[in-house]
Amino acid sequence: MKKVIGVDLGGTNIKSAIVDEKGNIIKNVTIPTFAERGYKLVVEQIEKAISMLISDEIDGIGIGSPGIVSAEKGTISYPPNFPGWKVVNMKKILEAKFNKPVFVENDANAAAIGEYIYGQKMKKPNFIMVTLGTGVGGGIFYKGELMRGETGGAGEVGHISIDYKGEKCNCGSTGCIEAYAGNQKIIYSVNNKIKTHSESKVFELLGNDLTGLEPKVLFEAAKLGDEFSIKAIAEIGEYLGYGLSNAVNLLDIATIIVGGGVSGFGDFILNPMENIIKSRVMKSIQPRVKVMRSKLGNEAGVKGAASLVKYFN
Amino acid sequence: MKKVIGVDLGGTNIKSAIVDEKGNIIKNVTIPTFAERGYKLVVEQIEKAISMLISDEIDGIGIGSPGIVSAEKGTISYPPNFPGWKVVNMKKILEAKFNKPVFVENDANAAAIGEYIYGQKMKKPNFIMVTLGTGVGGGIFYKGELMRGETGGAGEVGHISIDYKGEKCNCGSTGCIEAYAGNQKIIYSVNNKIKTHSESKVFELLGNDLTGLEPKVLFEAAKLGDEFSIKAIAEIGEYLGYGLSNAVNLLDIATIIVGGGVSGFGDFILNPMENIIKSRVMKSIQPRVKVMRSKLGNEAGVKGAASLVKYFN
Numbered sequence: 001m002k003k004v005i006g007v008d009l010g011g012t013n014i015k016s017a018i019v020d021e022k023g024n025i026i027k028n029v030t031i032p033t034f035a036e037r038g039y040k041l042v043v044e045q046i047e048k049a050i051s052m053l054i055s056d057e058i059d060g061i062g063i064g065s066p067g068i069v070s071a072e073k074g075t076i077s078y079p080p081n082f083p084g085w086k087v088v089n090m091k092k093i094l095e096a097k098f099n100k101p102v103f104v105e106n107d108a109n110a111a112a113i114g115e116y117i118y119g120q121k122m123k124k125p126n127f128i129m130v131t132l133g134t135g136v137g138g139g140i141f142y143k144g145e146l147m148r149g150e151t152g153g154a155g156e157v158g159h160i161s162i163d164y165k166g167e168k169c170n171c172g173s174t175g176c177i178e179a180y181a182g183n184q185k186i187i188y189s190v191n192n193k194i195k196t197h198s199e200s201k202v203f204e205l206l207g208n209d210l211t212g213l214e215p216k217v218l219f220e221a222a223k224l225g226d227e228f229s230i231k232a233i234a235e236i237g238e239y240l241g242y243g244l245s246n247a248v249n250l251l252d253i254a255t256i257i258v259g260g261g262v263s264g265f266g267d268f269i270l271n272p273m274e275n276i277i278k279s280r281v282m283k284s285i286q287p288r289v290k291v292m293r294s295k296l297g298n299e300a301g302v303k304g305a306a307s308l309v310k311y312f313n
Numbered sequence: 314m315k316k317v318i319g320v321d322l323g324g325t326n327i328k329s330a331i332v333d334e335k336g337n338i339i340k341n342v343t344i345p346t347f348a349e350r351g352y353k354l355v356v357e358q359i360e361k362a363i364s365m366l367i368s369d370e371i372d373g374i375g376i377g378s379p380g381i382v383s384a385e386k387g388t389i390s391y392p393p394n395f396p397g398w399k400v401v402n403m404k405k406i407l408e409a410k411f412n413k414p415v416f417v418e419n420d421a422n423a424a425a426i427g428e429y430i431y432g433q434k435m436k437k438p439n440f441i442m443v444t445l446g447t448g449v450g451g452g453i454f455y456k457g458e459l460m461r462g463e464t465g466g467a468g469e470v471g472h473i474s475i476d477y478k479g480e481k482c483n484c485g486s487t488g489c490i491e492a493y494a495g496n497q498k499i500i501y502s503v504n505n506k507i508k509t510h511s512e513s514k515v516f517e518l519l520g521n522d523l524t525g526l527e528p529k530v531l532f533e534a535a536k537l538g539d540e541f542s543i544k545a546i547a548e549i550g551e552y553l554g555y556g557l558s559n560a561v562n563l564l565d566i567a568t569i570i571v572g573g574g575v576s577g578f579g580d581f582i583l584n585p586m587e588n589i590i591k592s593r594v595m596k597s598i599q600p601r602v603k604v605m606r607s608k609l610g611n612e613a614g615v616k617g618a619a620s621l622v623k624y625f626n
Contacts, residue, residue, distance in 0.1 A: 068597050126463050140563075142462075147455070149565020150439050153597055156562040161593070162477045164555040173558065173593040242477040245486065246559050249469040250453075252462020280474070280486040284381050284466055 002059050005050055006306025008107065009042075009065040011035050011081040011134070016049040017299075018058070019306035023118025025299060029053060039085040046090075047097055060101040062308030063090055064110035064301060070152060071312070074104045080135075080170075103308035107131070107301060108155060109146055111259050111294070112139025113311045114304030116146075119295035120257065127255040128247055130157050130240065131300070132262035136178040140251065146311075158182070160243040177243035181236050183262065187213055190232050201226035215262055222268050230268060237269040241276025248281045248289065259294030266293065315372050318363055319619025321420065322355075322378040324348050324394040324447070329362040330612075331371070332619035336431030338612060342366060352398040359403075360410055373414040375621030376403055377423035377614055379448075383465060384625070387417045393448075393483075416621035420444070420614060421468060422459055424572050424607070425452025426624045427617030429459075432608035433570065440568040441560055443470050443553065444613070445575035449491040453564065459624075471495070473556040490556035494549050496575065500526055503545050514539035528575055535581050543581060550582040554589025561594045561602065572607030579606065 003026065008015040010033060017028035029052045034041045050061060067079030074091020094102040105113065112129035116122070124144035131137040138157025140147040147154045158178035159171050166175025167185075179185060191210060194200055201221040206212050221229035248254055256277070258270060274291035281289060296303045316339065321328040323346060330341035342365045347354045363374060380392030387404020407415040418426065425442035429435070437457035444450040451470025453460040460467050471491035472484050479488025480498075492498060504523060507513055514534040519525050534542035561567055569590070571583060587604035594602060609616045 142460070147564075149455075150567060150601065151565055151597065153565035153595060154563065156565075156595060159562045159595060160559045161555065162474065164475045171595060242474065246473045247563055249472045250467065250560055250563060251460075252464055252466035252469075254463060282466060282469060282472060282484060284464065288463065 003057050004059055004306045004309040005053050005061045006302045007046060007063045008301035008305050014045055014049050015302045016053060017302045018053050019303060023303055035082045039088055054098055058100060060309035062305040063104045064107040064305035066107055069104055069106040071105050103312045105308050108137025109139040110304035110308055111300045112141055113146060114296055114300055114307040115257055115294055116141055117307035117310050118303055126253045127257050128253055130258050131260040133260040134183050136181050160246050162242040177239055180239035186215055186236060197228040200228035202229060219265050233265050233268040234272040237272030238276050241273040245277050245280035248277060254285050254288035256291045257294050259300040263293050316370050317619045317622040318366050318371055318374045319615045320359060320376045321614030321618050327358055327362050328615045329366060330615045331366050332616060336616055348395045352401055356406060367411055371413060373622035375618040376417045377420040377618035379420055382417055382419040384418050416625045418621050421450025422452040423617035423621055424613045425454055426459060427609055427613055427620040428570055428607055429454055430620035430623050431616055439566045440570050441566055443571045444573040446573040447496050449494050473559050475555040490552055493552035499528055499549060510541045513541035515542060532578050546578050546581040547585040550585030551589050554586040558590050558593035561590060561598060567598050567601035569604045570607050572613040576606050
């Protein structure tokens, strides 16, 4: 039986796992990234995580990484929040160390590939993958293939702008959906609005201390019927819907798969997203619009990384 | 030598021509469409135009049409501004009549194909075609192939929204760039603004009668150094730039080719477009951004239609 190692390189943790051919996790290891201490230590940490999982049974290693990734060359360039990191040829380093084939991909693209290989299991699918977390990422599958664009940068769903005079985004532009639906932005915006909603169950759940506010708490409150939270989550879904309508119109691809932590909001976020997209795309596309949650759930990162071995081999 | 007939089906006129293998027009015929009098007469008019050009030397016929086109089936469905038209199998009708292979495509996609076949002559190009006229259309070339999406509807550049609270668009959505840069919208917006700009050379050029206002006049005034007109045209380019930044970020395709009547504004519109796109897309894409005018100029419609024969054969 074929087994592979998937490594999801995050700004805080390196999540790694042995994944079997069906996409089940056999064993997993999570260790700190130490991103702030420079790329050399990060590479050592990745090697350490892999060392804890490697064996003769392993057919290959897949790495999902933030930043600009050249899948062809195996390089990871300038990942945001990794100070001092320029261009690292991860493929070369890890193949020399472990003597196994190594495949490197942008983390959002890896999530899309994971969905294709282990998730929805569609043949020659067309879908737009959206990953919701610290940032908003994405990947496009067209006719059963990852669409990479001219340099592997395609699928930047998070930097679709919904308002050219809108919120400032870290990328330098304005109105990008990441500037409305990224994790920190959600917290910031909820913090601002909740002050006039003392009735919200969020206060109760947090014992009146908003410093613990995170998306999970909003979700808990929404499940308890808290109107403020339901509305706040719906608003995020609507912003995402405004942006994704543009992608759907441009690509004539009507299936949206949502992954990443914030996708855990489930129908509270997916339904408003779908409604907005349906109301805004070309009439001929409307009946096909479908927004669904990633089948890989919280393991999308590490499973996506693992899926690279199967996809590229 | 291979010759083909291209037919550009417009709401007002049917423009048709014999085009040689290099894309030169040998002979052309323009007759009225009579769109308002129902689809049967329109089909007769198309047949009439073709009859005036057909001979044993012709290898095939290409039709560029508004509306939803199934290139596979050869059907044209619900073209806007063609009352009473539902679904017409143009390929079947014309192949039966003329006994030549017939290829049907959406007019904006045909313009993109024309650019590929007769225009830029790039190998395996990646580009986004934008056609500026009554509406704003588009087509995407990716790895040397027209990107059709799930149902042939891909490339709807005109319905990328730049402001989710923005101008109402005919498509039912808000903030679409067509609602800012379509011909009528340009005229409407200029008419509104020019009232407080009595110094504009537009008044002079029109003998103070604004009923004759059309994009061409703005262009003439801009060439004379008229600041109002230069600014008005730049603003249209900026709106287009806001929208196209989204397409560039999503596709990682950085070459934009602009065709259609309004592209005649030349650098007055292309430079502001390019500047906005460069300032808004991901940093890794910025240096590659290039906005250029279609090489086919005003003949993009009929040459695009003609190019279908070569592209699909």
